[in-house]
Amino acid sequence: MSRWTAPLAALGRATLGALGATGRVTLFAGETLSHLVRPPFYFNEFWRACLNIGWLSLPVVGLTALFTGAALALQIYAGGARFSAEQVVPSITAIGMVRELGPVLGGLMVAARVASSIAAEIGTMKVTEQIDALTTLSTNAMKYLTVPRVLAATLCVPLLVGVGDIIGIMGGWAVGTTRLGFNSTTYLKNTWDFLQFWDVGSGLVKGAAFGFIVALMGCYHGMQSGRGAQGVGHATKSAVVAASVAILAANYLLTEAFFSA
Amino acid sequence: MIEISGLSKSFGAKQVLRGVDLVVPSGQSTVIIGGSGTGKSVLLKCILGLVQPDGGTIRLDGQDIRNGARDAFLARFGMLFQGAALFDSLPVWHNVAFRLLRGSLARPKAEARAIALDKLRRVGLDADVADLFPAELSGGMQKRVGLARAIAADPEIIFFDEPTTGLDPIMAGVINALIREIVSEMGATAITITHDMSSVRAIADRVAMIHAGKIRWEGPIADLDTTPDPYIQQFIHGRADGPIGTLR
Incomplete structure (x- = not known):
């Protein structure tokens, strides 16, 4: 291979690798969906996952939303002041939170x-033969x-995302009323009057899609984990990177689908 | 009876099994010995369907294992994994009763717990450990819990993958004695993989040695010391010099 074709070969390998990975994730997603509708169902595992994913994520999602809403209100106020539109702070903060920042940052x-x-849990289960043990115990x-x-x-x-939306809006309200001179009742009324059902609904649909992506990537990379601590570490890193990139890409596609003219 | 014929398996360019032929008689304890990386664990995993072989056949009581219901097939087996492979997120008794709490062998929870406590007692563990988590147990206790899980549903066939690896000699002796007692008591067919010759002598009715992807020697435990096979003699005496060393 000449030095002129080597970069092309590398590009080709990377492209084939990416396409192969996309295919494998798609098959994994299809298999997951097919198992969703076929018994047996493991309700205890489901409730345990709800506790871990939902309840225990609430503090981090809430704090993220709170500070994001507060910062957003300050930015919109500063930007709006350039053309005397400071009054849009409640409405733009609310729409920014529920349509984009709530679901994406959440x-x-x-x-x-x-x-x-x-990914770390399933990867560890794989390298310690716990997944093989599940199979020998007749459990898929x-x-x-x-x-x-x-x-x-x-x-x-x-x-x-719904809870984060509320907390984010309240973050904006807290800054608006304490730092920017808004009247509390007016701020909340403007927020409520401006928001439409689909503003909130689209964010919740995005949240469902992002939740699916997060768990799918965690499970896929955990199941694909290599041997030893390094393998589990790599699987964990890959899961977070893949989930984050997929969330941002899916967010664009969903926004295009929901709001393009 | 398990009949393995012409079993082969490669991982990439590395051919691990190159046509394994082995018959494991019912109700007997067969121990497979061999150096590290010779495919002992792969052989067990092929029998259980955890690894798909490239070629050859495996028959259980005359039936090709690829035919027939997989759940019913697996329900006949119990397995003790090398590292015990206990589920970290479940308490000990849930681990032991795992098969009895779901699937075709499911029982009411109270009955499953009673069976789990009975099996724990059988392997020398008190009821006190039932509600602990695996991480709270020592390595030897984890092996015992793994053993209790392997026998919880009274399987016809039990596999033991390196049952004494990582244990001190006394605990290894305890586990070997337990395995021997349980296999005799249950009348189960057992396959054990080990490099530990004290385990071989304590557990085996028959011994098979795997080398270079094939069964090198197979026979009753009584013949192990008297066989002139130089591979067996080198392995059982742990000699550095010999045909195995020269081939590595």
Whole structure:
């Protein structure tokens, strides 16, 4: 291979690798969905996953939303002041939170917390032969490990996004009323009057999609984990990176689908 | 009876099994010995369907294992993994009763717990450990819990993968004695993989040595010391010089 064709070969290998990985993740997602509708169902695993993914993620998602809403209000106020539009702070803060920042930042925080945790847990189970043990105990690892986590994340992340939306708006309200001179009642009335059902609904749908992506990536990379501590570490890192990139890409596609003219 | 014929398996360019032929008689304890990386664990995993062989056949009581219901097939087996492979997120008794709490062998929870406590007692563990988590147990206790899980559903066939690896000699002796007692008591067919010759002598009715991807020697435990096979003699005496060393 000449030095002129070597870069092309490297590009080709990377492209084939990416296409292969996309195909494998798609097959994994298809298999997960097929198991979702076929018994047996492991309800205890599902509730445990709901607790871990939903309830225990609430503090980090709430704090992220709170500070994001507060910063957003300050930015919109500063930007709006350039053309005497400071009064748009409540409405733009609310729409920014519920349509974009709530679901995206919530999804990314859950990706950091949950995709890593799932990948590390399943990866460790793989390298310590716990997944082989499940199989010998007549239990399908996809059904027992993947389906409950994916279902729990798909249902819980929209709830987290909803709570995050409220906290984010309240962060903006706190800054607006204490630092920017807004009247509390007027701020809340402007927020409420401006928001439409689909503003909130689209964010919740995004949350469900992001939850699905987070758990799927965590489970996929955990199941693909290599041997030893290095293998589990690599799987964990790959899960977080893949989930984060997929969330941002899916966010663009969903925004295009929901709001393009 | 398990009949393995012409079993082969490669991982990439590395051919691990190159046509293994072995018959494991019912109700007997067969121990497979061999150096590290010779494919002993792969052989067990092929029988259980955890690894798909490239070629050859495995028959259980005359039936090709690829035919027939997989759940019913697996329900006949119990396995003790090398590292015990206990589920970290579940308490000990849930680990032991795992098979009895779900699937075709499911029982009411109280009955499953009673069976788990009975099996724990059988392997010398008190009821006190039942509600602990695996991380709270020592390595020897984890092996015992793994053993209790392997026998929880009274399987017809039990596999033991390196049952004494990582244990001190006394605990290894305890585990060997337990395995021997349990296999005799249950009348189970057992396959054990080990490099530990004290385990071989304590557990085996028959011994098979795997080398270079094939069964090198197979026979009753009584013949092990008297066989002139130089591979067996080198292995059982742990000699550095000999045909195995020269081939590595």
